[in-house]
Amino acid sequence: MSENESELVRRAKTDREAFGVLYERYVTAIYRYVYYRVGNVEDAEDLTARVFLRALNHIHRYDERGLPFSAWLYRIAHNVVVNFHRDQRRHHLLSLEAVAEDPERHPAPAQHSEGDPEAVDQALDAARAREQLLRAIRRLPEDRQHLLVLKFVQGLSNAEIGMIMNRSEGAVKSLYHRTLLQLRTLMAQVEQENRISTSKP
Amino acid sequence: MRPAARLTDADIAWLEARLREAFTPVVPRAEFIADARQRLLHAPARPKPPRAFNPTVLLAVVLALLSLVAALWFFRRPQ
Numbered sequence: 001m002s003e004n005e006s007e008l009v010r011r012a013k014t015d016r017e018a019f020g021v022l023y024e025r026y027v028t029a030i031y032r033y034v035y036y037r038v039g040n041v042e043d044a045e046d047l048t049a050r051v052f053l054r055a056l057n058h059i060h061r062y063d064e065r066g067l068p069f070s071a072w073l074y075r076i077a078h079n080v081v082v083n084f085h086r087d088q089r090r091h092h093l094l095s096l097e098a099v100a101e102d103p104e105r106h107p108a109p110a111q112h113s114e115g116d117p118e119a120v121d122q123a124l125d126a127a128r129a130r131e132q133l134l135r136a137i138r139r140l141p142e143d144r145q146h147l148l149v150l151k152f153v154q155g156l157s158n159a160e161i162g163m164i165m166n167r168s169e170g171a172v173k174s175l176y177h178r179t180l181l182q183l184r185t186l187m188a189q190v191e192q193e194n195r196i197s198t199s200k201p
Numbered sequence: 202m203r204p205a206a207r208l209t210d211a212d213i214a215w216l217e218a219r220l221r222e223a224f225t226p227v228v229p230r231a232e233f234i235a236d237a238r239q240r241l242l243h244a245p246a247r248p249k250p251p252r253a254f255n256p257t258v259l260l261a262v263v264l265a266l267l268s269l270v271a272a273l274w275f276f277r278r279p280q
Binding site for chain 1: 206207208212213216217219220221222223224226227228229230233234237238240241242244
């Protein structure tokens, strides 16, 4: 953590405005993380606000020793998301599957030019492949989804992820490899299910 | 895709490219950022929970116990 940030965190324990500066610094990153863990804008906004409220209520307990403030926030975000999924399971709501199944609200990047049928086909194929991949990711265990989002959405290194997940860098690397292996199997399953559902009359 | 139990470097590169494509950057709405900030700044302060370990109280208890032990030892000594 930079000296500037250490000072800011120290002040934020008693000064709301200082906490507001930390909020502005991290809100986009935490929102991105939460969005890809829950899959829709409403829940992502609600849970992001909850993460910061919890951080505000517990910042007096935060001790910088070895754990950057951002890593502490991601830990809170992970706990908030896990609790949310536990509650949602009772209501049969989905997270990343919701992103995949709601392409109008969660569009993939526009890659086709209107009027070009070949480009439109390519864009549709890409959207379908993205949908299947997100569905496969959603079937991974929580800690593996956590790892993928930290790596690909937040762009964190294995060492940084290790700090957040309380694991060594080597353990993260090993978990990542197992995650990719499982993801490949799940992608094949999703593809198979898709083929069966589209072939039904 | 091959259902092999191992991943080659090419498999990893392919999966990583797919993941990078799937996780497109998202940005929170500006209204949400502003509203949530206001709510945070005006949220009622939660009182700090009492500390389970208070060094001053602990020191006082230890000193009191030592005094008691010393007093007992002094008065039970054969005269």
